[in-house]
Amino acid sequence: MGPVSEFDWISKYLKPIATSEGAMSLENDVGILASLPPDRPLIATMDTLVEGVHFFRGDPPETLGKKILRVNVSDILCNGAVPKDALLSVALPDWFDEPRFERFCGGLGHDLAQWNVKLVGGDLVSTPGPLVLTMTVTGSCLSPNPVARSGAMVGDAVCVSGTIGAGYQGLDDAKAGRDSPFARHFRVPDIPAPEIAEILSAHANAAIDISDGLIAEAIHVGRASRKAICLDMETVPWARNCASVADMIELGTGGDDYQVLMTLPESKLDIAIKDAASAGIRLTRIGHVAAGDELQLKHRGKIVPVPAKLGFVHGN
Template sequence: MAGVDVAGEFETIRRLFAPLAHPEWGRGLRDDVAVIPSKPGHDLVLTKDAIVEGVHFLPADPLDTVARKLMRVNLSDLAAKGAEPFGYLLACHWSERCGWPERMTFVDGLRADQKAFGVALLGGDTVVTPGPASFSMTLMGWTPKGRTVARMGARVGDLVFVTGNIGDGWLGLQAAQEKLTLEADRIAALLEHYRTPTPRVEFIGPIRAYASASIDISDGLIADLEHMAAASGVGIEIDLEVTPRSAAGQAWYDGRVDEQAALESLVTGGDDYEVAFSASPRDEATLRREAGRRHLRLTRIGRVTTGEGVVARFAGQPVTIDRSGFAHG
């Protein structure tokens, strides 16, 4: 029954999480630590994200999708760095509604994505809180030594690309809150993207090989490009009209009277978990070929310039965007 804690910490670990543990490095979750051997010729890359009920997911969201979203937002960070994921640490702060069935549902989501992405649990912690549920993951991956792609490194004259579509995360939240009027299949597609975004792990190789700088799109396209521009000490110009939109996103856009305002909403909404990166113009054809081989949409959205910050253009003219994306507390 929801809200009833039917198992203590150690029983939860033994019955639910131990089967997810890495067969060697996780020590069966019977210890306070995991021991990870070094990988010769590689750097260890770590990322950490937390999600909180009422902030990053809705109380009505199924807990298996919450677990998968937690996994995928971390995978997106590693994909943008060109890192191959292998294992993770997990902290679960169960709310009073998270009884045994809810915990099992959460673990079902983890199990599905462990299999899909080839990662395993290494350890962590599980507690009960009187507040909202929250979950935190530290994901680890490998890159060949010295080959991790940073936010810094974009060069004047580089082109700026983004994978996939932009705006579906924000639109999916609107759909989950029943604020959209679209056909049922469009709503379903947006909800799926919001709850279980697709990290671009299949594009790790090309990002590592060709990107001069890279970042995953979590706070909003404009906001995250601002982070990349600041880290690289450059400016970035983007063309709002070429913002890639899914079929559902296009259907929503077609119903807007103010096209500029609609595009601004899409590029500032966040929760897309696509990858934006800069690369030399001489590598554009190769990047498009690599994306095509993976059936991945790749869009050139702008260029790296002198100056600072991000300049967004609509109909060839710069526009002022008051809010660039989600602001963390």
């Protein structure tokens, strides 16, 4: 952290973006979480971003502030809940100097306001290792239970929000130094508008946010629900033109999409698509749920073998 102390950075850069009463001016060891009505479960998620694993050292610091919030908010929204409070841990290497930290907090503050999330505390340490950002975000469910991975029912339609593969293409573009909408999504993911939580809570049986890749997350839902998820590859709203099925498999296993994969009764499909459209969310049907426990991929009616690499896995 160089010549500036931990406490200076907290009061100079974090206090101004932690203005809620619950933050207690960042002068206490705990923060106060929003209180919720008794029939609205309080949920929490945690995601970590590691330099070299989730982002590049050269990524603009404000994008890191936005990304750490968005990857967590997307988990809360995709469970049919409204994001509420955040706790942030930052492990700072020497190279992440004061101007960078200030820009990081600028990006974070911007997105905290945009998503109406209150930063109520956290931790700041120095490290001889890479920059590590860890955040917990809490949420208030809109129904008596979160919309879990495990609720898919036989006969459900399978849908995704937005487009799939922007994360994969964005990593490729970022690596090659190409500026593109995909590279911008890689750094600051487009996540569904907040209304997705209402749509999921009103209509969905199961949902998951697509961080590891469409195929991997479909497997997660299928396993948790003990059902077969059947996807028609040609109906997926790919983020860019796909010349072949192999191309689709790449975009479907790259990850970093942060859109929602959901299952819902066929009878609710039209109203869900209409509700989503009025919130500016594109919802596309890409398959259905059947009895069984295997992922089934098809392209124009022909079976596509499930790839060996299903999505992003740490340690591989």
